[in-house]
């Protein structure tokens with residue numbers, strides 16, 4: 138099984154456990170090794186003792202009669218044999234091999250985690266200095282990063298030609314290196330080179346000029362002073378935007394919806410305000426059962442008939458759903474024009490799985506009844522339940538849930554309604570945002586967000602249903618989706634002709 142080790146909290150946890158196994162294997166090896174060394178030491182001590190007892194002195198008295206000679210030589214030989222055996226111990230070799238098995242994991246893991254972290258930084262425009270201290274907008278978003286981590290990020294930025302990022306993180310690393318613990322994981326000369334090269338890259342392109350004139354570039358040239366100055370923080374006072382790590386992503390601003398999405402997400406919280414005009418009601422849909430336990434319905438928006446229903450799922454159901462999903466989740470894909478799937482981190486980073494109704498021990502039948510009752514729609518033609526878990530840097534850029542004609546086999550028609558069920562709470566940064574409607578929905582455990590993707594009078598795409606998941610900054614976001622299809626609903630149009 139192949140996972141990108143950061144795409145869901147669940148695989149992160151698996152990786153963590155696997156690393157633990159790796160350490161445990163090393164512990165086993167170390168114990169065996171210690172035992173072996175102790176044994177070797179004992180053998181050596183014993184043979185020294187024998188020498189001192191029997192063969193003391195230069196005259197080698199111990200070899201002067203055949204009995205003693207035989208005894209001494211045999212004993213010494215036995216010990217040498219034992220030493221040889223101990224150096225070739227099979228179990229030890231086995232234990233050593235066991236450590237190696239899990240080694241392969243580490244390389245990609247870090248790179249992919251860095252990718253997620255950079256996405257977050259970019260999207261939320263978090264200065265490296267804040268991120269390194271685990272803060273954003275006066276909120277705590279994590280632990281402080283140490284020299285090693287800042288250095289690794291700088292290196293990653295540099296390798297990916299994010300030169301502003303490389304400088305920014307190098308400065309963080311340098312500052313921590315000066316004031317903290319001067320950890321050995323940082324190569325100060327390399328760090329200097331990142332700064333030199335990045336500065337050249339982002340300012341005047343000296344490298345190109347030097348190269349085209351065949352001049353060998355040396356660190357010890359006059360530039361070094363300039364870069365030392367940069368290190369001292371002068372960089373921050375300079376006019377050009379050297380520390381603007383977001384330079385490379387400015388073209389995002391040219392897409393109004395993306396820009397709005399980013400703005401909404403950056404609020405970090407739901408925009409819904411419960412004013413006296415807000416509509417909130419108990420919904421019973423004329424069901425006597427529901428009279429006893431009505432849904433708490435909140436009207437969010439009229440165009441998509443968007444509503445929030447509170448306490449739709451119970452805790453025991455959520456536990457069950459998560460456990461059903463645990464062994465099935467795989468990296469989320471994106472649909473190609475031809476209907477096939479591909480992986481694309483920058484569009485969507487999470488893990489997904491589909492769960493059959495009959496696998497959920499009746500839970501889904503009950504949930505279906507609730508969904509039928511809150512939407513007034515038929516759930517028989519709905520897609521299977523889809524569960525999603527986001528991971529490090531998890532997100533989903535704005536998209537329409539409705540499928541494009543010709544890109545799907547229209548069994549049961551298109552995705553008329555989305556029922557988005559939240560399986561966890563997310564306090565801030567990581568909600569569902571609708572850029573065309575200026576709406577950002579709270580992520581509340583057990584609640585359902587419901588909206589129409591199609592125009593109810595003609596079945597055409599409702600463009601305003603554009604939505605996405607803001608990158609998750611803190612927390613473990615789980616959702617479950619049920620898409621209700623057109624077939625089986627009483628619609629004012631015939632979807633087969635639409």
Ligand SMILES: O=C(O)CCC(=O)C(=O)O
Pocket residue numbers: 525533538568569570604605606607616618
């Ligand atoms: O996670 C979210 O908030 C949105 C998910 C979504 O839009 C989807 O799965 O289609």
Ligand SMILES: [Fe+2]
Pocket residue numbers: 536537538604
């Ligand atoms: Fe969606």
